[in-house]
Amino acid sequence: MSKTITIEPVTRIEGHAKITLHLDDAGKIADARFHVAEFRGFEKFCEGRPFAEMPGLTSRICGICPISHLLASAKTGDALLAVTIPPAAAKLRRLMNLAQIVQSHALSFFHLSAPDLLLGWETPAEKRNLFGLIEAEPEIARGGIRLRQFGQQVIEALGGKKIHPAWAVPGGVREGLSKEASTALAAELPERIATVQTAIGRLKRVLDEQADEVEQFGAFPSLFLGLVAPDGTWECYDGDLRLIDGSGTVLVKNIDPLQYADHFAERVEPDSYLKSPYYRAKGLVDGMYRVGPLARLNICERMGTPLADAEHREFRQRGSSTVQSSFLYHHARLIEILGGLERIGELLNDPDLQSTDLRAEAGVNRREAVGVSEAPRGTLFHHYRIGGDGKLTYVNLLIATGQNNLAMNRTVAGLARRHLDGKTITEPLLNRIEAGIRAFDPCLSCSTHALGQMPLLVQLVDAQGQVVDERRRG
Amino acid sequence: MHEPGLMQTALPPVLVIGVGNDLRGDDAAGWIVAEQVANWNHPGVRVLRVRQLLPEHSVEIAAAATVIVVDAAVGGSDTPTLQSVSGPASEALLSHSTSPSALLALGRLHDRTPAIWTIGIPAEAFEFGASPSPRCIAGIEAAVRLLAGILPVHPPPGAAFAFTGRNH
Numbered sequence: 001m002s003k004t005i006t007i008e009p010v011t012r013i014e015g016h017a018k019i020t021l022h023l024d025d026a027g028k029i030a031d032a033r034f035h036v037a038e039f040r041g042f043e044k045f046c047e048g049r050p051f052a053e054m055p056g057l058t059s060r061i062c063g064i065c066p067i068s069h070l071l072a073s074a075k076t077g078d079a080l081l082a083v084t085i086p087p088a089a090a091k092l093r094r095l096m097n098l099a100q101i102v103q104s105h106a107l108s109f110f111h112l113s114a115p116d117l118l119l120g121w122e123t124p125a126e127k128r129n130l131f132g133l134i135e136a137e138p139e140i141a142r143g144g145i146r147l148r149q150f151g152q153q154v155i156e157a158l159g160g161k162k163i164h165p166a167w168a169v170p171g172g173v174r175e176g177l178s179k180e181a182s183t184a185l186a187a188e189l190p191e192r193i194a195t196v197q198t199a200i201g202r203l204k205r206v207l208d209e210q211a212d213e214v215e216q217f218g219a220f221p222s223l224f225l226g227l228v229a230p231d232g233t234w235e236c237y238d239g240d241l242r243l244i245d246g247s248g249t250v251l252v253k254n255i256d257p258l259q260y261a262d263h264f265a266e267r268v269e270p271d272s273y274l275k276s277p278y279y280r281a282k283g284l285v286d287g288m289y290r291v292g293p294l295a296r297l298n299i300c301e302r303m304g305t306p307l308a309d310a311e312h313r314e315f316r317q318r319g320s321s322t323v324q325s326s327f328l329y330h331h332a333r334l335i336e337i338l339g340g341l342e343r344i345g346e347l348l349n350d351p352d353l354q355s356t357d358l359r360a361e362a363g364v365n366r367r368e369a370v371g372v373s374e375a376p377r378g379t380l381f382h383h384y385r386i387g388g389d390g391k392l393t394y395v396n397l398l399i400a401t402g403q404n405n406l407a408m409n410r411t412v413a414g415l416a417r418r419h420l421d422g423k424t425i426t427e428p429l430l431n432r433i434e435a436g437i438r439a440f441d442p443c444l445s446c447s448t449h450a451l452g453q454m455p456l457l458v459q460l461v462d463a464q465g466q467v468v469d470e471r472r473r474g
Numbered sequence: 475m476h477e478p479g480l481m482q483t484a485l486p487p488v489l490v491i492g493v494g495n496d497l498r499g500d501d502a503a504g505w506i507v508a509e510q511v512a513n514w515n516h517p518g519v520r521v522l523r524v525r526q527l528l529p530e531h532s533v534e535i536a537a538a539a540t541v542i543v544v545d546a547a548v549g550g551s552d553t554p555t556l557q558s559v560s561g562p563a564s565e566a567l568l569s570h571s572t573s574p575s576a577l578l579a580l581g582r583l584h585d586r587t588p589a590i591w592t593i594g595i596p597a598e599a600f601e602f603g604a605s606p607s608p609r610c611i612a613g614i615e616a617a618v619r620l621l622a623g624i625l626p627v628h629p630p631p632g633a634a635f636a637f638t639g640r641n642h
Contacts, residue, residue, distance in 0.1 A: 111529065130529065131576075134583050142583050149530040163525075 019433060021416050029420060032413035034405060034437060035269075043395045051080055051386050052170055058382065058397070059164050064107065064443055067100035067155060068375030068400075070168045071237065072382040075371030077170025080386060082365035088355035089172035094237040095347045096158050096167070097373065098340040101236060102192075103151025104376035105293070105333045105340075108441040109199065110144025113330055116438070117206050121431045128431075140202060143195030147337070150185075150192050154344065157181045172359035179354055186348040189341055193307065196337045200311060203331060207318075216418060218326025218411030218436055221246030223279055223289035224298045225403065227374050232301035234308075234339055236374035242299055243279065243289065248321035251279075257370035260381055260398065269405075276405045277398060288406040291378025292440065293332035298322040305346070308339030326411045329439045364390050375400045377441055401442040411436040488625060489538035489588075491531070492523045493545040499604040500597035503546040506606070506637065507595065507617045511625070519625055527573070532580030540589045541581075543574045544617060547594030552609065554617045556624075559590040593617050611637045 024030040042061055049057060055073040059066035071093055078085055085093075115128045118137055127135075134141040152162040158177055159165025167174050207214050225243050229235040241255040243263070255263060267276040267284060279287035289295075297303075298319075303312045312335055318328060347353065370383045378400030385394035415436045419429045492508025495501040505523050512521040520538070524531065527543070535541050542556070559574045578590050595613040599606075606614065614637055 131579060134579070138583060145529050145532060145580070145583070149533055152530060 019412055019437065021412075021420065021433075029413055029416045032409050032416055032433075033269075034408045034412060034442075043397055046395045047392050049392050050390050051077055051384055051392055052390070054382070054384065054392070054395075055168055055170075056164070056166055061397075062443060063163050065100060065104055065375050065377070066164050067096055068373065068380050069382070070165070071097055072371045072373045072375075072380045074168035074170055074173075075373060076369050076382045076384050077371070078360075079369030079371060080364055080366050080384065080390075081170055081360070081362040083171055083360035083362045085172045085360050086355070086357045088176065088352040089358045089360075090238070091347060091350060091352050092158060092173050092176060092358070093168055095177070095344060095353070096155060097237045098344050098347070099151045099154035099158075101151075101374075101376050102337050102340045102344070103148045103155070105337045105441075106144055106148035106151060108376070109330060109333055109337075110141065110147065112441070113435075113438055114140065114144065114199075116431065116435050117330060118202060121428050121435070137202070140195075140199060143191075143198065147192050147195050150188050153188075154185055157185060169359075171361060174358070176355055176358060177348075177353040182348045182353060186345060189345050189348075193338065193341050196334055196341065197307070200331075200334045200338065203334060207328075207331065214325055214327045216325075216414070218407070218414060218439060219324050220410060220414070221324060222407055223251065223282070223287070224295035224322065225289050225291050225379055226296040226299045227372065227379065228296075228299050229304075233304040234296060234300040234302065234312075234336075236296070238373075241372055241379070244299055244322070246322055246324060248298070251281075257372045257381060258368070260370060260372075260383070264398070266398070266402075275402050277403045278406060284406075288410065289403065290326075290407045291400050291403045292329065292376075293336050294323060294326070294329045295378065296374065297332045297335060303335065303339040303342075305339050305342035308335055308342055311335045311338060326407070326436065326439045329441065333441070364388070377401055377443055378403055401440070404440045404442065408437055408440050408442065411439070487538050488519045489534060489541045490519060490521045490621070490625075491527070491535075491541065491543045492521070493525075493527060493543060495525055497602060499599045499601050500546050500595070500606050500610040501600050502606055503595035503597060503610055503614050503617075504544040506614050507544045507593070507621070510618050511621055514622075514625075516625070527577055529580055532577055532584060535577050535588055535590070536581045536584035536586035538588050540591070541574075541577075542591045542593060542621070543577075544593045544595065546597035546610070548597055550594035550596040550613065552596055552613060552616075554593045554595055554613055554620060556591045556593060556620070559592055593620065605639060606637070 018035045020033045020035060021029060022031040022033070042058060046054065046057055054077065055070045058069040058073045061069055074093070110133075111130055115123075115130065115133050118140070119128050119132055123132065130141065155165060156162045158175070159167035223243055223245050225241070227235050227239045228242050229239045240253060241257060242250060243252040243255065244250050252263060263280060264277050265280045267278065269276055276284075278284050279289055281287065297312060297315060300312075303309045315328070315331055315335055316323060318325070318331070323332075364386065367387070368385045370381055372379060372381050374380070380400055381396075381398035383394075383396040383398070384392055387393050412433055415432050416429075419432055490508055490511045492504035492506070494504035496505045508521050508523045511519065522531070522534065559578055574590055574592050581588055581590070595617055596609055598609060
């Protein structure tokens with residue numbers, strides 16, 4: 001008898017979701033699907049708006065990664081103006097992007113994932129949270145809070161506020177960073193770097209203790225997409241868009257963002273507001289690709305800073321040609337925090353941050369453009385078409401979490417096959433499946449850009465379509 | 475009516491946190507109160523206006539001797555009072571919201587135990603773009619009078635505070 005087991009909501013991710021496990025008649029996992037029940041609609045209601053408004057509008061898609069949309073949108077605007085922004089503006093944008101990565105990754109690891117990873121999946125739910133972490137590992141918990149705060153302080157110093165700063169605009173940025181602010185922020189770095197190094201050490205113990213779990217956790221060959229500097233160094237703001245396969249072979253390099261639709265298709269899912277992008281040339285199944293920290297660290301040859309380089313070299317030894325276990329997203333995330341902090345330190349010493357040459361002025365010179373940057377969760381595309389009056393006629397947002405949709409489904413299916421016998425839904429099983437999703441750090445506010453929320457419901461449905469069990473949360 | 479011992483314990487720095495959303499009717503209450511306190515410009519009183527309490531605010535909370543969190547409260551009393559927050563946090567900590575009791579626990583994480591108080595402003599309407607309701611406005615004005623009476627602000631604020639609308 002086929003059954004459907006639904007787990008919702010997935011706790012401790014941004015936004016709300018449900019997971020449906022489809023069993024075959026033998027009670028084995030046939031498929032797993034990650035549904036997003038939030039509808040946002042930005043792609044539609046932004047039509048008719050002036051393109052210059054889009055950084056401000058689209059940053060409001062999300063309160064966790066508004067900077068990602070701010071920068072991708074500003075880059076799209078740069079392309080519509082056909083300008084090259086001043087070098088100082090590029091450095092400032094890069095600084096803000098790195099701060100965003102630091103604070104978002106800190107939230108993901110220390111607040112959302114560390115309770116599972118460091119306290120253990122068998123820990124009762126009432127203890128497996130940040131308070132439990134504070135009790136068991138106060139130094140890590142304390143450091144994690146301050147680490148996220150640091151990233152937000154950099155964003156606030158640049159943009160005037162921590163969330164939704166009105167700062168990056170088509171053509172450049174509004175303001176630079178004072179020397180005093182740079183010095184004050186730089187003074188925080190040694191302690192923040194120590195925090196992430198402690199966390200990396202602590203996570204490595206978990207990786208060693210749970211080596212078998214790690215090796216099988218969402219581990220499958222996939223393609224990987226991300227930005228990288230032309231010389232192969234880790235890059236999150238600009239650079240070349242590159243697609244590699246599981247063996248590390250470059251399939252497509254220097255992808256022109258404007259031609260992204262030639263390479264990537266999006267399948268609209270009938271039961272979710274989250275679309276499923278895939279690489280056209282290999283089709284829906286083999287064209288599945290992953291983005292985000294795991295992808296970026298597989299694509300790049302080095303991080304470009306000493307501490308992160310050392311960690312990156314060790315990280316790459318955890319795979320053959322590429323690191324394939326989705327569990328290791330957590331490890332990659334911490335390495336990106338480390339590299340981000342080192343890069344922030346370099347930038348804070350650059351006198352260009354105090355420059356007043358921050359804007360390139362121009363009128364509309366193109367009617368269509370695509371801006372790409374690396375959000376914490378992966379590659380983000382903003383595609384706009386405008387009329388002669390500069391008002392938008394078409395908007396498409398290709399979101400990081402959506403690009404990981406197929407991989408998340410496959411991860412959940414694999415975990416369910418390993419831990420579910422189709423008869424007993426245990427708490428540790430549910431926790432592992434949720435952890436499988438959480439490894440990707442999905443941000444559902446972005447992924448659906450829609451409006452409203454649906455109520456969440458767990459249903460167990462038999463082959464005849466009858467609801468045999470039901471749980472309601474919230 | 476305020477707790478009689480507050481003045482003795484309200485050693486600087488005092489942190490007043492207004493929580494809410496100034497775009498949603500009565501949810502602006504905490505912000506409006508905090509804005510007024512900020513206008514007093516007293517060096518011993520620090521003011522934050524936040525959309526929601528987050529774990530990161532625990533750092534600033536831990537740096538204060540006394541913390542007063544002002545927020546809209548559905549079903550709140552028409553006469554706002556100071557309520558003490560104490561005891562362990564019992565709820566899970568979410569990334570999108572943190573209660574004052576949770577922040578108390580987070581403050582202890584930073585090896586500090588500030589005195590945390592809350593003021594709840596009666597709230598009943600939260601429409602987008604709307605001004606606060608008359609009942610909420612009365613509560614805001616009462617809360618401002620309450621804080622003017624207990625915070626170490628010298629000289630005291632001038633004319634009694636009367637809400638005259640907001641400029642967005």
